[in-house]
Amino acid sequence: MSDELYQEALLKLAKEAPRKGRLEPNDASARLDNPLCGDRVRIDLRLKDGRIADLAHEVRGCLLCQAAAGVIGRRAVGLDRQGVADLCGEVDRVLAGETPAVAELEAFRPVARHRSRHDCVRLPFQALKEAVDVK
Amino acid sequence: MSDELYQEALLKLAKEAPRKGRLEPNDASARLDNPLCGDRVRIDLRLKDGRIADLAHEVRGCLLCQAAAGVIGRRAVGLDRQGVADLCGEVDRVLAGETPAVAELEAFRPVARHRSRHDCVRLPFQALKEAVDVK
């Protein structure tokens, strides 16, 4: 596998991220900033029986951050709190250089070697976690 | 000339310093501390027509400081403001490694090489200067 950060798969995740924008009204919402780079992420959720029924994400950040939001747009609907925690765990695993169980996260494997970019990937997932945890 | 700090001449200046103690009442008095080593000097003066008529010095400090007070005890009576300034100038010269015009200061020549001790020698002279200047 190439260690090239900006592969087709990652660019696609970023550019074709479903569920961009805001969700109004929503049941839960979280906004997070990365103070070092100024990236900002907002996640809005609609919940039903403890599961994510719908969501939207708004990212002002780099491609890695956008691509991470792309994964959320594809994967997070249907998850409950535990499911979100598991997804975040998978993100940590891929950033530690391991093979993720979630196929879309494969595109982030080259990021493992770039510690300064880990937070770019984590930010949207942290926002997602905050949003489900608030509720 | 030996570069030995604690020569007979210096020890003698310190031990046999005339005019130790306080002068009460006095016309002028100055107390100075050296914050780095905690040395403390007090100079009391009686003045007449702008000249030092009598003085006393109280030193809580090292031998160099005591010896410097000893020079003052021997030399300062009779000096006016300018005379005190000249004496202080001589002290600076000897600490810069030059030959002083005042014989007693000869004993301080080895101090020139020990910058950390210059202030020990200067402190009593500074106090003397402050005392005449206050007046």
Add this chain to the structure above:
Amino acid sequence: MTLREQFPLLVSDPGLHYLDSGASSQVPAAVLDAVRTFETTQRANVHRGVHRLAEAATGAYEGARDDIARFFSASREEIVFTSGTTAAINLVAHSFGAGLAPGDEIVISEIEHHSNIVPWQMLRDRRGLVLKALPVTDEGRIDLDALDRVMTKRTRLVAIAHCSNVTGAVVDLARVVAAAKAVGAAVLVDGAQRVPHGPLDIPALGVDFYAFSGHKMYAPHGIGVLWGRRDRLEAMPPFLGGGDMIRRVTLETTEYAPPPARFEAGTPNISGAIGLGAACRWMAGLDWTAIALEELRLTGRLLDGLAKVPDVRVLGPLGLQQRIGVVSFMLGDAHPHDVAQILDRHGVACRGGHHCAQPLMDRFDLMGTTRATIAPYTEAADVDALLVGLDEARRVLA
């Protein structure tokens, strides 16, 4: 030896195009050697010892203060060692700030680094002051025409960057000083970005405080200077309490030492100060007319090159007047982190982000910029490598 050859890191990594000197410069062997000499032949604590190592350490430390004073045409009593620009500005915010009254006004600008914003906000909140900011022009300069409007009789301090760490713009300090003098305000200058670019007569600027960091001017991290006009420093209470800044301590009360010791509590960064002194001596030996010309030439080359790249927009002056070689730009909508990351693949070290100047980013509604800094050791090949890298960045990110 060429200038570049004096930098061990640049020599050992010839594929590196280091254009991030605005964040931290590289360091010449002369400075590294001065530090190592201290650590291996003179190391001891300063001021309080009479043994030969303590004498040597004190001599080296105070000698560094002399070297720095000489380089900036200042006197040694005006050189206060701090851990950097940030610490120097915070010192003034506390010690000078202790004399301010509710309703007093402080003027900064929209272009400032967070280090020259946050300490004043905190002071404002502590003492009930008013904090105002000079706006920034579309060209990326502080708008000095606004001085008339912003300065009042309540203005006590103007705190302003000599050179912007984002746009490279150099401010006309004479105008600021005149406006401040007119209302009796003091002037603090954040010189962090100015000092790496050559000698400076600080007292001649007519300002009251001048702050800078060693790590941007070829010296170690963790050391910096607050230059203060003597009467200002003498009038100020201390900031930090501890050893070395006292005249006499009892359990009840403390008498403070005169400046600069009053503001240097605790064991100082001795090796850092020695490194900064060596950096000043090193800089003093260079031909700054030639270097300034070369920096200008390379800045021009960079600006010309950027002008030819589609989608690139420069944030800051497009000309070479009143600017240093700090050049910020945007590549279309691409995030500066992604741009910097791709440049890195070409060995080009640039900084991408908000550069600790978020209010300026807000002013231009930007997430950040990519920033390249021209330093005395920069060569045309470095600039060209950046331009080549940008081509790839465009392909990938556009």
Add this chain to the structure above:
Amino acid sequence: MTLREQFPLLVSDPGLHYLDSGASSQVPAAVLDAVRTFETTQRANVHRGVHRLAEAATGAYEGARDDIARFFSASREEIVFTSGTTAAINLVAHSFGAGLAPGDEIVISEIEHHSNIVPWQMLRDRRGLVLKALPVTDEGRIDLDALDRVMTKRTRLVAIAHCSNVTGAVVDLARVVAAAKAVGAAVLVDGAQRVPHGPLDIPALGVDFYAFSGHKMYAPHGIGVLWGRRDRLEAMPPFLGGGDMIRRVTLETTEYAPPPARFEAGTPNISGAIGLGAACRWMAGLDWTAIALEELRLTGRLLDGLAKVPDVRVLGPLGLQQRIGVVSFMLGDAHPHDVAQILDRHGVACRGGHHCAQPLMDRFDLMGTTRATIAPYTEAADVDALLVGLDEARRVLA
């Protein structure tokens, strides 16, 4: 290689008997090399860059935080880098102090270093607090029996030295913690003199803050640590304002980052932190059981030798229990500067003076003491040279 052989300065100056480690220790090659490696292969600013040098610098800097945390059994979020003990204590005085109300009480002791006195006096004056001091026994220990009397329901903080830099006495922190807990007060420990003498589980002490300096524990000057219990740090406002300690800055207001970043404004002393991390790794590799035994043996040799010199009086515990190898003494009425100066002629580096502990000097009505410190690299020959030198000092000064 013996331990001593790892210290370039000691190797290159075999006639030196360095007994001034209480002021600043010497530094092993492992630490110097770590710093040089940073400066020549990784130098860049941290946190804000994505290029490979910035990545390497950030990795080395944050890796140092990990090494330090591990060495002190702490977690990395609790390790705040400062420029030294003095800065760490001032940080607490400002940030923790911001939560105190007029009439609240702070307890220090008569044995403290100025660094642990003056910041509290300044805080007292800023906020109308009451500052109390535990007395010192004739043996040169903090009198913990006075805790009952001095502590009240208004006591908010006890700030105390783990080991005295004058008498070498080690305080029974468990008693202090128990007394503080009983009234709900926090405990700050000045660990400057404790940390050079071996590993320590800081969280297990039960205290709230622990401050120390790198330069006394085999690391560079200009770096130190404030360890703070996580909940304490999280509850505290920042001290210095600037880059890196923010979450978001506008011209109007600023949101602060979580600890430890909240307390690390500005570009940090990167090489210093890396040096301190290397010092912790170096210390972690030593056999501290053997070293402690040897330090004890040499301290005993010194105390025994001093007991045989007429006119010598030791200020501090005469036994080896609950003390480190910091030994202070007076030679008749001789001024400690004169004693230290004569010792220097024998290659013996001792400190003479008030050791930034004037209240303790006042307590014993002394101008100062001569102080020798036993370190891991101290040998019997060093102690013996001191005793020989003292003989001459007696002849000259008596």
